[in-house]
Amino acid sequence: MARIASTRLSRLLTGWSSQGPGPLPRRLADALRELAERGDVTGGSVLPSQRELALVLGVSRSTVTAAYGLLEGEGWLESVRGSGSRLRGSGALDRYVAEGRLVSFNARSGGSGTADLSSGALPGLAAVAEAVGALTHGDLGGLLGDDGYHPYGIAALREGIAAYYRAAGVPTEAEQILVTSGSQQAVWLVAQALVEPGDTVVVENPTYRGALEALRARGARLVPVGGDGPDGEGAGGGGPAELRRLCARGRPRLVYLQPTVHNPTGRTLDGAARREWRRVLAERELFAVEDTACAELALGDGEDDDATAPVPLVAGLPMASTVTVGTLSKLFWGGLRVGWVRSSPQVVARLAKIKTSVDLACSVVDQLVAVRLLERLPEARARRRAELRGQRDAAEALVRRAAPHWEWTRPAGGPALWVRIPGADTEALAQLARRHGVSVVPGAAFSPVDGFRDRLRLPYAHGTEALAAALPILLECADRAAG
Numbered sequence: 001m002a003r004i005a006s007t008r009l010s011r012l013l014t015g016w017s018s019q020g021p022g023p024l025p026r027r028l029a030d031a032l033r034e035l036a037e038r039g040d041v042t043g044g045s046v047l048p049s050q051r052e053l054a055l056v057l058g059v060s061r062s063t064v065t066a067a068y069g070l071l072e073g074e075g076w077l078e079s080v081r082g083s084g085s086r087l088r089g090s091g092a093l094d095r096y097v098a099e100g101r102l103v104s105f106n107a108r109s110g111g112s113g114t115a116d117l118s119s120g121a122l123p124g125l126a127a128v129a130e131a132v133g134a135l136t137h138g139d140l141g142g143l144l145g146d147d148g149y150h151p152y153g154i155a156a157l158r159e160g161i162a163a164y165y166r167a168a169g170v171p172t173e174a175e176q177i178l179v180t181s182g183s184q185q186a187v188w189l190v191a192q193a194l195v196e197p198g199d200t201v202v203v204e205n206p207t208y209r210g211a212l213e214a215l216r217a218r219g220a221r222l223v224p225v226g227g228d229g230p231d232g233e234g235a236g237g238g239g240p241a242e243l244r245r246l247c248a249r250g251r252p253r254l255v256y257l258q259p260t261v262h263n264p265t266g267r268t269l270d271g272a273a274r275r276e277w278r279r280v281l282a283e284r285e286l287f288a289v290e291d292t293a294c295a296e297l298a299l300g301d302g303e304d305d306d307a308t309a310p311v312p313l314v315a316g317l318p319m320a321s322t323v324t325v326g327t328l329s330k331l332f333w334g335g336l337r338v339g340w341v342r343s344s345p346q347v348v349a350r351l352a353k354i355k356t357s358v359d360l361a362c363s364v365v366d367q368l369v370a371v372r373l374l375e376r377l378p379e380a381r382a383r384r385r386a387e388l389r390g391q392r393d394a395a396e397a398l399v400r401r402a403a404p405h406w407e408w409t410r411p412a413g414g415p416a417l418w419v420r421i422p423g424a425d426t427e428a429l430a431q432l433a434r435r436h437g438v439s440v441v442p443g444a445a446f447s448p449v450d451g452f453r454d455r456l457r458l459p460y461a462h463g464t465e466a467l468a469a470a471l472p473i474l475l476e477c478a479d480r481a482a483g
Helices: 006-012 024-038 050-057 061-073 101-106 126-133 137-141 155-167 182-194 209-217 239-249 271-283 345-359 364-374 377-402 426-434 465-482
Strands: 077-080 084-087 115-117 177-180 200-204 221-225 254-257 288-291 322-327 339-342 416-420 438-442 455-459
Touching: 006 050, 006 426, 006 438, 024 061, 024 084, 050 061, 050 426, 061 077, 061 084, 115 455, 115 465, 126 364, 137 364, 155 177, 155 339, 155 364, 177 182, 177 345, 182 209, 182 288, 182 322, 182 339, 182 345, 200 209, 200 239, 209 221, 221 239, 239 271, 339 345, 364 377, 377 416, 377 465, 426 438, 426 455, 426 465, 438 455, 438 465, 455 465
Parallel strands: 115 438, 200 221, 200 254, 254 288, 288 322
Antiparallel strands: 077 084, 177 339, 322 339, 416 455
16 A cells, blocks of 8 residues: 655645634644545555654644544545555545645635745746737737647747757757747646656755656656755765765666755855766766756846856756756746746657647747747846845845754845755744744655755745745754754
8 A cells, every 4th residue: 555755745735724714723624625626645545653743743743633534534544454544435546646736726725825935936027028028919920821720839939049059059940849838838748758657867955846846756766866055066075976875786677966056055066066977877888858947037147147048967968868947938938838848859849748738839929939038038037136136145044043043045046045954844834834824845845855945945036025034934844843
């Protein structure tokens, strides 16, 4: 029987303690039953022990005991001698559902809470509205004569993205580009096309949780390397060295990396580290997927703000064994769902075939807006850098004053601090904070092995007002979660 980890169950239970009538055990029982009814927890899954779940939820063991008792009395829970408590389900077909990331989007309080720190997404730039307003009949005129379905993306945008890479010194043709609905769809398509259930996929630890969801849903066996240091190293040693050792025992199907403005740490690998990654990928002839979704959010400390596009780490590797994922959604606006894949024409064709079975093609209007926005990249980079630098500096000063014992490495880019809270279990902290109106994402959500239980992501991209309101609550919850 499959067991569901307490950390994953905790992330699926977002908002349970503040929603619904009745005492806390009743609300917990109802939330667990709803997970089973929706198929978010597979029928037959063994739940964590009462003590373990109580710890990550930040409640007393008696609360969990009472909730389990209610579910058992209602026929939703079955005690199996020697195996624990098995949750009955609805028989949903999904093996794995989104945890935490999409749940947090769906469970937002709509402004009624104290602070929502669950997302690092940026507010939109005015350039988006200006590009929409500048569209003319001439922009659409030549496209209205066909059916509007362009599975690979409209020609103007594919060429514009190819030119984006050429300007950075990376030879690219339009046939190497597939336009997607944001970078998340791009990562999902890669997982569907290139990974079979049971395949080994190497990922950094921590890494982007949307990629973890896509790869887990495909049934990949995730193997972590590296750490959360500025050079991609941690207590376990350097990522490239770990990858070499892994390859000695068997070749992974692919390697998923974020070398430039890593999510969630905000670090960017230096030249030496990038060369070492490139060397091991070439030596072992590994398929590499480089996600550059956040690369345009580099803060560029000490650099010119009119820098060109970031050069992908995989640029010097064989095109047939590399994929680069990019997007305009991070830099300009999340509501503009325009991303892309850069790879060989053969890989692009394979991904496009899967994409057409899902959505036929991306919106032509969004793509026309994207063509105009590509022309405004230097302006957008400069504006975002100025905004994010100021917000980062203000957030660091605020946290340093309020919580001088918290630790972090200054991010080279991105919208958040990756903070270590010594002695605290941030899974329990996050649950406690939600009961006080603060939504926050614990570190384990970004780990393929539920690591970083002492880490917390603290977004600053919307200014420090929400962070300032949340910090007293987070400090109190951290003390409780440590004790």
